[in-house]
Amino acid sequence: MSPATPRLHAADAGWIEVIAGGMFSGKSEELIRRLRRARIARQKVQAFHPALDRRYSESEIVSHDARRIPSTPVADVAAMRRALDADTLVVGIDEVQFLGPGLVAFCEELAAAGRRVIVAGLDMDYRGEPFEPVPQLMAVAEEVTKAHAVCVVCGAPASYSQRIVAGEERVMVGAGDTYEPRCRAHFERPAPRGEEVARTAAAGGETS
Numbered sequence: 142m143s144p145a146t147p148r149l150h151a152a153d154a155g156w157i158e159v160i161a162g163g164m165f166s167g168k169s170e171e172l173i174r175r176l177r178r179a180r181i182a183r184q185k186v187q188a189f190h191p192a193l194d195r196r197y198s199e200s201e202i203v204s205h206d207a208r209r210i211p212s213t214p215v216a217d218v219a220a221m222r223r224a225l226d227a228d229t230l231v232v233g234i235d236e237v238q239f240l241g242p243g244l245v246a247f248c249e250e251l252a253a254a255g256r257r258v259i260v261a262g263l264d265m266d267y268r269g270e271p272f273e274p275v276p277q278l279m280a281v282a283e284e285v286t287k288a289h290a291v292c293v294v295c296g297a298p299a300s301y302s303q304r305i306v307a308g309e310e311r312v313m314v315g316a317g318d319t320y321e322p323r324c325r326a327h328f329e330r331p332a333p334r335g336e337e338v339a340r341t342a343a344a345g346g347e348t349s
């Protein structure tokens with residue numbers, strides 16, 4: 142997908158890599174692939190994932206295609222900071238959109254201390270709008286990879302995650318039956334929140 146060792150940095154300096162994309166785009170697979178290569182190169186690797194994601198086992202990152210790597214579940218940045226070993230060279234973080242505020246600053250701090258930081262996460266919400274912190278991370282990263290799923294309608298590369306059940310949460314955990322990948326042409330953008338309410342009210346007015 143992309144070179145395992147980008148040449149965009151000094152040999153002894155840290156840097157940030159972002160793997161961004163929608164649901165089912167293979168972000169976790171790519172993260173696991175890079176972390177495995179670092180381990181083969183005998184670098185000390187630590188991986189983290191949000192404690193709330195039930196798709197994971199307790200102690201591993203598991204991709205949709207069932208690849209896995211040991212990982213520590215954490216609730217937030219503070220927990221990650223506590224769990225980080227002093228001699229870790231490569232830090233992988235999956236599903237960063239669930240880890241709360243302070244993540245961008247934390248990644249920059251790790252990179253400034255000479256570590257390679259590889260993060261994976263959703264770059265857009267179900268409305269097709271940029272979803273923090275991934276866009277901010279993309280801006281400060283040395284390397285950005287956009288992963289694509291396959292549009293369920295036409296088979297083209299898909300950047301959007303179409304929500305196929307109702308819900309108000311910006312991202313629902315456990316993507317299984319909740320989203321399907323769509324390309325730009327087949328993504329049906331949900332109405333802005335305010336309009337949805339107004340439309341419902343208008344429809345109610347007509348029938349009464």
Ligand SMILES: [Zn+2]
Pocket residue numbers: 292293294295296297323324325326327
């Ligand atoms: Zn399509």
